[in-house]
Amino acid sequence: MSRKISMKQAINEALDLEMRRDPTVIVMGEDIVGGTGAQGEEDAWGGVLGVTKGLYAKHGDRLMDTPLSESAYIGAAIGAAACGLRPVAELMFLDFMGVCFDQIFNQAAKFRYMFGGKAETPVVIRGMVGAGFRAAAQHSQMLTPLFTHIPGLKVVCPSNAYDAKGLLIQSIRDNDPVIFCEHKNLYGLECEVPAESYAIPFGEANVLRDGDDVTIVSYGLTVHRAMEAATALAKDGTEAEVIDLRTLSPIDWDTIIESVERTGRLVVVDEAHPRCNLATDIAAFVGQNAFGALKAGIQMVTAPHTPVPFAPSLEDLYVPSADSIAGAVRRTLSPKGARSIAA
Amino acid sequence: MAQNPFPLGKDELLKAYRTMRTIREFEERLHVDFAKGDIPGFVHLYAGEEACATGIMMHLNDNDRIASTHRGHGHCIAKGVDVHAMMAEIYGRSTGACRGKGGSMHIADLSKGMMGANGILGAGAPLICGAALAAKVRGDRGVGITFVGDGASNQGTFLESLNLAAVWNLPVVFVVENNGYAESTAMEWAVSCDSYVDRATGFGMPGVTVDGTDFFAVYEAAGEIIRRARDGGGPALLECNMVRFYGHFEGDAQTYRAKGELEAIRASRDCLTILSERVIEAGVIGRDELQTIDREVNALIEDAVRAAKDAPLPVAEDLLRDVYVSY
Numbered sequence: 001m002s003r004k005i006s007m008k009q010a011i012n013e014a015l016d017l018e019m020r021r022d023p024t025v026i027v028m029g030e031d032i033v034g035g036t037g038a039q040g041e042e043d044a045w046g047g048v049l050g051v052t053k054g055l056y057a058k059h060g061d062r063l064m065d066t067p068l069s070e071s072a073y074i075g076a077a078i079g080a081a082a083c084g085l086r087p088v089a090e091l092m093f094l095d096f097m098g099v100c101f102d103q104i105f106n107q108a109a110k111f112r113y114m115f116g117g118k119a120e121t122p123v124v125i126r127g128m129v130g131a132g133f134r135a136a137a138q139h140s141q142m143l144t145p146l147f148t149h150i151p152g153l154k155v156v157c158p159s160n161a162y163d164a165k166g167l168l169i170q171s172i173r174d175n176d177p178v179i180f181c182e183h184k185n186l187y188g189l190e191c192e193v194p195a196e197s198y199a200i201p202f203g204e205a206n207v208l209r210d211g212d213d214v215t216i217v218s219y220g221l222t223v224h225r226a227m228e229a230a231t232a233l234a235k236d237g238t239e240a241e242v243i244d245l246r247t248l249s250p251i252d253w254d255t256i257i258e259s260v261e262r263t264g265r266l267v268v269v270d271e272a273h274p275r276c277n278l279a280t281d282i283a284a285f286v287g288q289n290a291f292g293a294l295k296a297g298i299q300m301v302t303a304p305h306t307p308v309p310f311a312p313s314l315e316d317l318y319v320p321s322a323d324s325i326a327g328a329v330r331r332t333l334s335p336k337g338a339r340s341i342a343a
Numbered sequence: 344m345a346q347n348p349f350p351l352g353k354d355e356l357l358k359a360y361r362t363m364r365t366i367r368e369f370e371e372r373l374h375v376d377f378a379k380g381d382i383p384g385f386v387h388l389y390a391g392e393e394a395c396a397t398g399i400m401m402h403l404n405d406n407d408r409i410a411s412t413h414r415g416h417g418h419c420i421a422k423g424v425d426v427h428a429m430m431a432e433i434y435g436r437s438t439g440a441c442r443g444k445g446g447s448m449h450i451a452d453l454s455k456g457m458m459g460a461n462g463i464l465g466a467g468a469p470l471i472c473g474a475a476l477a478a479k480v481r482g483d484r485g486v487g488i489t490f491v492g493d494g495a496s497n498q499g500t501f502l503e504s505l506n507l508a509a510v511w512n513l514p515v516v517f518v519v520e521n522n523g524y525a526e527s528t529a530m531e532w533a534v535s536c537d538s539y540v541d542r543a544t545g546f547g548m549p550g551v552t553v554d555g556t557d558f559f560a561v562y563e564a565a566g567e568i569i570r571r572a573r574d575g576g577g578p579a580l581l582e583c584n585m586v587r588f589y590g591h592f593e594g595d596a597q598t599y600r601a602k603g604e605l606e607a608i609r610a611s612r613d614c615l616t617i618l619s620e621r622v623i624e625a626g627v628i629g630r631d632e633l634q635t636i637d638r639e640v641n642a643l644i645e646d647a648v649r650a651a652k653d654a655p656l657p658v659a660e661d662l663l664r665d666v667y668v669s670y
Contacts, residue, residue: 026480062480067510072503075469076476079487082458083408083477102500106463107470115451115459116442117665151666175668203670250670 001195008051008187010161011126014168015052015088017197019059022086025172027052028064028073029090036065048092049128049187070096074125075103078177081123082111086172091127093139094181097146108177109152124171126180129157130221130271131308131319133184140308140315142220142271145278147179148248154202155248157181159223161191163246166200173199183221203250207259211239214329215259217282218269219245221319222301226269228322233329240267240329248278256282257290264295265332269320274302299328345626350563351401356622359401359558361636363393363615365426366417368637368644370589373416373433376648377593383435386447389417391556391588394614395520396421398561399488399581402569408456408474410467410489412520413448415460418490424452430647436654443657444665456485465491465498468517472504475513475572486514486572493534494525496542505546508578515578516568517543520555522587527599543580555583556614559621586612 005013019025032052034045046053056063066073070091077089091097097104104125111119131140147155154176158164164182171178208223209230216226223244230240241259245251260266266286270279279300286298301320309315349356370390377386389396392414400421403409411418419429424440432439433447440450451459458474461467471489478485491501496519508515519539523530536542543550551568553560561583568579586608590597597605622628 024480064511067503067506069503069507071500072469072472072507075466075500075504076473076507079410079458079470079473080477080480081473082453082470083474085473085477085480087473102463102466103469107461107466111451111459112668113666114441114445114449115453116440116444118441119451119453120668154667154670176670 002192003195004190005161005193006188006190007158007161007164007182008049010165010193011051011168011182012053012055014165014172016055016058018169018172019055019062021197024084025086025088026062026064026080027055027088027090028066028077030066030068030092032090033063033065047090049184051187052090070100071103074100075107077123077125078103078108078121081108081121081177082119086122088124088126088172091125094127094129094143094179095138095141096127097143104153104177104179105150109150112176113152120175121177122175124168124178124180126168126182128184129181130183130185131303131315132221134310134312134315136310137307142303144181144248145272145276145281148278148281152177153249154178155181156202156246157183157220157248158246159186159220159244160189161193163200163206165193166198167246169197170199170202174202181220185221200246202247203252204246205252205255206244206246207241207255208244209240209242211241212263213238213240214265214267214332215241215243215256215263216267216269216325216329217243217245217256219248219278220271222269222271225320225322226325229325229329232322232326238329238333245278253285256286260286260290261293264293266294267299267301267325267328267332269301269325271303271319274300274305277302296332299332301325301328347627348625349559349622349627353627355401356628357632357636359397360618360622360633361640362397362400362421363558363618364636364640365643366390366393366396366420367615368640369416369420369426369429372644372648374589374593382433384446386433386593387414387591388589388593389414391586391608391614392520392522393417394558394561394618395518395555395583395585398558399518399565401562402566403456403486403488405454405456406483406485408458408471408478408485408487410458410471410474410487411460412467412490412492412495413460413462413464414492415450416447419450419452419457419460422457423455424450424457426643427647427650428452431651431654434651434654435656436651437657437661438650438654442661444661464495465500467491468501468504469507471515472507472511472513475508475515476511478514484573486516486569488516488518490518490520492525493519493521493523493530494528496534496539505542505548505578505580509547512575512577514572514575516565516572517578517580519580519582521582521584524587524591524599526591539580539582548578548580550580550582552582552584555585556612556617558614558618585614
């Protein structure tokens, strides 16, 4: 049975289904139940934006509120994973990685390699990413490149409810540490989602739109901006292929290369800062492996090299827009764009 | 044979002595071989601190987890990690406990409940909270022990973990191995409280300070708080005051120490001498029995070094192996 639900509901459903299926799955985080130890309602919050609401009633103590103490509980989730549980730890805003990153990148990410292949750390660290929520510089970042850089971590960033459910279920079943990035401005977005359980494999991009003139690659919120741009470009007769990466580590190089070899043009869209991000990574890979196919210089559309601003008038300029993506596509199509590669 | 006045039987006492002697011999040998240039990287020796690891680990089984430190060889040996595999690891060989990928600072053996030495100071405390949580969820009566030095006792991870363990009532024992120095910096200067018992109290858990050079003092104090944790009584802190016979790392000239300090602690605070004299004086164990163990341990370490030197090095294909379970 399929019905329309939001990405927030899809995440809740994935957690519920996996907790039903596997008694070793536990969920922990700050206020994921809410009101623990207080005098008011039980399950008062269900997470700061209500993503885990209702799970406490179904699974009781397997939902664990934590003290405000990210290093301790993210590390505890990792330690528990190394000892046979499958914890899902909510970091609320992934910006908070700053206070617990050691546990993620020096511990969880390295155990398997550092211990000679004898450790498994099936932990999921999920949290919100992305701008557009008027949450300012410390609650809005797209820090996906920092996680993607680290060997040993897998990085997932769904763009819709269907993918969020299937990818979260895969993340929980996966035997490596997974950073699950939820764009907060997509939480309310609805699409058709099957009620039953299903897993989407990692490393398989989703081609959202076929096109032969240009390839647009993105992930998360900006996938939707890329689709808007593609729709606008189609009116001028330009057919863009839009690829939603879904997982950043592993990444589906084959789908990107196959598409670029057909279209000859590449626009990479990343909500992260412009240096050392997914856009530069993909541009470099395509430049190295499909240079001969390129008819124009690769265009990158990213957030600027600034913190995320608070004022709505500035934040709206910060996130890559459909117009800026369409503009980048047009540059790859212009004679100047083509010359830039010939030169 | 005299009546045994100790809390352990003769076999257990011999086992404790053998463990401590194995750690000592392992570390003394590394000290020599490192100076010869045989061993790559950093090595931090546990010599002088053997009573702490041994006195605690005598209460544990393979189902109990420990999180160690950069100075982890003693914890590994006392937790039952194979000495040959450890030596091979330190020599960077493919037969090592971590197939040569970890080295001295990352020896682990999860099958023995040894969750790893750790190059990040204080990082083991959150991890052991997770291990203890897993034991609690499973209801298997397992406990978790995390070791920190006096230096890492100032880390946020350690202090946060004290609170988390207390709030979640986890079966964790936090062991502060106070050897007086965080690298070269004196504990008296760097730690703001006079006693770690005060810190424990501040986090709502019992704290005990013992002479960490006295095996029996460690054994008895650890026994009580480990039993308590196992029975659901919650976390506790154990401070072991002890001495480090070598520098922070091998090659440390130890110019921060007072003149004569090293000679004095070797002469008066050697935990192996203290244990030996007590069991011999009590008439429970003969000197010859200990000497037999010494010879066996010497042979074991000699064989471990020989085997490590003969073992194959990891090869190019190992470089890319085991980053992920699947990718």
